[in-house]
Amino acid sequence: MAAAPEPLPRLRTRRLALRAFRRGDLEDLVRLDTDARVMRQAGHARAVSRADVVAALPRICRYPAAHPGLGCWHATRRDTGAYVGWFILKYCGKSCDVEVGYRLLPEAWGQGFATEGATALVRYGFDTLELDRIIGVTHPDNTASQRVLMKAGLADAGWGRYYGRRLRLFAARRFDFGGLDAG
């Protein structure tokens, strides 16, 4: 019997391997989402509970079936196989805008991984999915994430209301998008 097709394409950058999240990835997701440092930087008041993560993983795994080509990618280092975090390309909250996003373990910060993965997803979104526009949103204080979005080719677009909050907004259009090196 042929293997079931993968829900999302595998993507490779110079140093990262990205693939769809699976049910068996629970411990990786728990490690990331229950880390107070990660959630603080992302602008969340508190880390989520293990029970929240258990509830979220099936939704994450089902997302590409409802939104082909979009979802959440599990990312590992190609040299060591170590899990570094996730990258998303999906609808932003209840809006019709597609956002690029990322959440990495603290030991992976400051090495350009977020820029590398985000750049690959922006290129995939424009080249493969032929999206017209990709946005990114951050908490106003998350300058690291704002820098990542700009290095991935998105421009400062001011402010927007997403997830019920006023957030910094960045955007790129396929029409304006020059070739970027995915690293």
Ligand SMILES: CC(C)(COP(=O)(O)OP(=O)(O)OC[C@H]1O[C@@H](n2cnc3c(N)ncnc32)[C@H](O)[C@@H]1OP(=O)(O)O)[C@@H](O)C(=O)NCCC(=O)NCCS
């Ligand atoms: C934000 C985050 C993804 C950045 O990842 P990263 O892999 O460290 O980012 P990069 O190494 O690609 O760095 C990108 C830029 O951000 C800058 N940067 C990194 N950390 C920074 C910090 N704490 N303050 C200011 N700038 C910072 C880097 O210097 C780099 O810019 P430069 O090349 O001009 O020097 C990571 O810290 C993270 O996962 N944080 C928790 C979750 C989160 O905030 N997600 C985003 C929600 S919007």
